[in-house]
Amino acid sequence: EIVMTQSPATLSVSPGERATLSCRASQSVNNKLAWYRQTPGQAPRLLIYDASTRATGIPGRFSGSGSGTEFTLTISSLQSEDFAIYYCQQYNIWPPLTFGPGTKVDIK
Amino acid sequence: QEQMVESGGDVVQPGGSLRLSCVGSGFTFNNYGMHWVRQAPGKGLEWVAYVRNDGTKKYLADSVKGRFSISRDNSKNTVYLQMNSLRAEDTALYHCTKSRGDYYFGFWGQGTLVSVSS
Numbered sequence A: 001e002i003v004m005t006q007s008p009a010t011l012s013v014s015p016g017e018r019a020t021l022s023c024r025a026s027q028s029v030n031n032k033l034a035w036y037r038q039t040p041g042q043a044p045r046l047l048i049y050d051a052s053t054r055a056t057g058i059p060g061r062f063s064g065s066g067s068g069t070e071f072t073l074t075i076s077s078l079q080s081e082d083f084a085i086y087y088c089q090q091y092n093i094w095p096p097l098t099f100g101p102g103t104k105v106d107i108k
Numbered sequence B: 001q002e003q004m005v006e007s008g009g010d011v012v013q014p015g016g017s018l019r020l021s022c023v024g025s026g027f028t029f030n031n032y033g034m035h036w037v038r039q040a041p042g043k044g045l046e047w048v049a050y051v052r053n054d055g056t057k058k059y060l061a062d063s064v065k066g067r068f069s070i071s072r073d074n075s076k077n078t079v080y081l082q083m084n085s086l087r088a089e090d091t092a093l094y095h096c097t098k099s100r101g102d103y104y105f106g107f108w109g110q111g112t113l114v115s116v117s118s
Helices: none
Strands: A004-007 A010-013 A019-025 A033-038 A045-049 A062-067 A070-075 A085-090 A103-107 B003-007 B018-025 B033-039 B045-051 B058-060 B068-073 B078-083 B092-099 B112-116
Touching (some): A004 A085, A019 A033, A019 A103, A045 A062, A070 A085, B003 B092, B018 B092, B018 B112, B033 B068, B045 B068, B045 B078, B058 B068
Antiparallel strands (some): A004 A019, A019 A070, A033 A045, A033 A085, A062 A070, A085 A103, B003 B018, B018 B078, B033 B045, B045 B058, B092 B112
């Protein structure tokens, strides 16, 4: 099973500032990495797939990078709806499909 | 407009059973693999089960193997999760999701809540 880890667990950022979130896989997942944002009471929303491709309707302030075992999600200028929990997920080797434990982005 | 609506969640005693259903609409159901992903209260996401679009391949997470099963009825645009021998640690919001080609999740249902408690 591929184990996903995320850092930091919590990130405190001011609105309008940049946020950088990290995700690491226990072995290479090539570029088969997705990012999701989850706000309270809502289902997760796909932001990025294939490590760097924005999903339909996702604004340009979200960007993903990385390959192999190290990945980054960058939010260039945080908006109110971006204060949420972010999960990464690998889909290169499965079953099982595995998620990271999440990074909570809260207001500084 | 795509939609997936889960149902069947309930409060059940340890050792009990439930069957969850998820009805899809607004997309060609039999073109998609279907998954169940759960989220325990205040916790992260855990993939639970998958069934191929034609029902011929199924996978389950180790944590539910031998207790849960997944099936689908394409004539009803519905995927099911049969849950037996339920444990307290199965308490979660169960979402259905779909995939085609690669196995990330572009659309999620809102979920149905399963609570296992005596």
